[in-house]
Amino acid sequence: MQNFTYYAPTKVLFGRGVENDVGSALKEFSPKKVLIHYGGGSAKRSGLLGKITDSLDAAGIAWVELGGVEPNPKVQFVRETIELCKKENVDFILAVGGGSVIDSAKSAALSIGTGADPWDILTKKVEPTAALPIGVVLTIAAAGSEMSSSHVLSDLSIGMKRGLSSDLIRPKIAFMNPELTYTVSRYQTACGIVDIMMHTLERYFGSRKENPLTDRIAEGLLQTVIENGPAALAHPDDFEARGALMWASSLSHNDLTGCGGAHKGMPVHQLEHGVSGLFDNVSHGAGLAILFPAWASYMCGQDVMRFCQAAVRIWNVPMDYEHPERTARRGIEVMKDFFRSLGMPVSLREVGIGPESFDALAEAITYGYTRQIPSFVPMGRDEILDILRLAE
């Protein structure tokens, strides 16, 4: 067990109808004007935005809205958002959506608070010092950004995706009604399931020292997602399954499943950001479903018993005491089967990426060969190319 700091101050209002409590709950923060930030038009068409604005109006809280955040959100749009916030004297940002919208809101809030360009903050040229307070009405169970300290943005003009963590951007409050996720498509639900699992699995495989409580919590969360993910795909309006996924999305990424681990920076997320940074058509969840099994196959021999524990406790693979490596590898195969059963790709070729792109990917992932990514063994150009070939 390693020393850790745990700080997850987001107040969560969870369950049916909580979107109607936005106004009364936001009074606590005494906002002068709230920016309602969202993605496509579905939040408006579904009536959700109307419920939220009614609730703000009833509480006497002024607001302004800005939709249009895209998947794999872009820094250029964050700059437009910042302009609007300044013009309108916004002092609280309410993200209505999933990870993309929340991450955009975080970037704008951090830029305004710090007084710096968002990309300068993401690329660590400027140290963030303050942020506007952020709230979330969650509509997709996936990224876990509603309780996390992290955010990720893309700059398409240079084909780069960058992430940064700061306690300054942990949302103050999150409203989570599982019913709001009933209309999430089958594909996006599956991507979300993978993303949720990865936030916990990446932390899980960061723990190489004894860490029994966090291990058990992580395993329990993963079992829950494995049981409830297919149920949500089969019955999109299954409240219990959607609810389990939604709460799992938050607990997967609020650091709970990493406490005491030796977790260093989520290696497969780092690989994936290279892929969806270069190939905008690849969803983050799909990229992870492709890359995690390849990464695991590559690293498995470095800590066979850890991969055995995962195989047995998460995937119910019987332990082969004479050949532990078979158990470890069987766990990875069962995981791939599970991703396939969700309709997720498990190879790069399924998303149209061939070996001719591997060099460009390795270059993007390593920021032009200027860094190695920490993992069981550090990943530089050669290791990344090997993993991409395993994912071919």
Next chain:
Amino acid sequence: MQNFTYYAPTKVLFGRGVENDVGSALKEFSPKKVLIHYGGGSAKRSGLLGKITDSLDAAGIAWVELGGVEPNPKVQFVRETIELCKKENVDFILAVGGGSVIDSAKSAALSIGTGADPWDILTKKVEPTAALPIGVVLTIAAAGSEMSSSHVLSDLSIGMKRGLSSDLIRPKIAFMNPELTYTVSRYQTACGIVDIMMHTLERYFGSRKENPLTDRIAEGLLQTVIENGPAALAHPDDFEARGALMWASSLSHNDLTGCGGAHKGMPVHQLEHGVSGLFDNVSHGAGLAILFPAWASYMCGQDVMRFCQAAVRIWNVPMDYEHPERTARRGIEVMKDFFRSLGMPVSLREVGIGPESFDALAEAITYGYTRQIPSFVPMGRDEILDILRLAE
């Protein structure tokens, strides 16, 4: 899954040496003067208080100290604490100890903030409105008060023990070094193990509706305590075992293991407060070890499959599909065996309480027959007497 609010804003600094960071970490709260509140002299003799005051001095934070909090802390002493705080203009209370010290600190902080007598707040004559901020340096893994919203005090002059919850008294920050618990006695360690388990088990049996993620987290936490509790008793300086218990104590009582459940007020804790309220020699943990199995035996028939799930998933009892009730009851027996293996009493007679006291206990538990305690079936005089007989 029921609607819930989750709010656990305590910042946790966990691991070796964190007690030396008290001063630098408390600067965030800009305290003018800190009360260092503690129990017996061991915190001083061990050198812990010296480390804390050195750290505060180095950070330029003024402080005053007050030791002497007793187990099952008394409201009379809280009143003395309040006087000192007012005289010294204390604006931050740092509890150094376990549940008794933290609960005393919470009561004083709430009284000063609200401007009311602590017992008037505990007995709900006065609604609390504010509290001084509270920090904790934890030295016993048990009560979970370091992240919880609740506190419990006794008024010996009337033989009463009362508890109250309020988000106002959630500690702002907690310093948790498992090494500080190495010197906790075998008996108190065992009491702590039971208390930790009960905070999760009572919530677990409050969930009668589907609640898969919270169930899995609760089961994982309990398994961890069952594995690491005996290890800590066998080797008091086993860092990993002590660390698992310490983190489990916090997560058991910060509401995580109750999210989405139908949890209503911890029935066995209510029974136990009657017992240790009347019999000051009974430790809270010991009282729980006696009463929980009796309560479970009494309630088991009300939801056999829930008790089966606990038996199988927590206690590794094989499921008897033809006779589920046998599995449910076997789980309760295995739990009793576990408590016995810790050296805990599992009957009232072991702590010197005979049937002649049962009427007085039932009266105390029901506040003079003025209330019933919610559970699978509401517990009034008759039900409580039946349960006490099962615990005889």
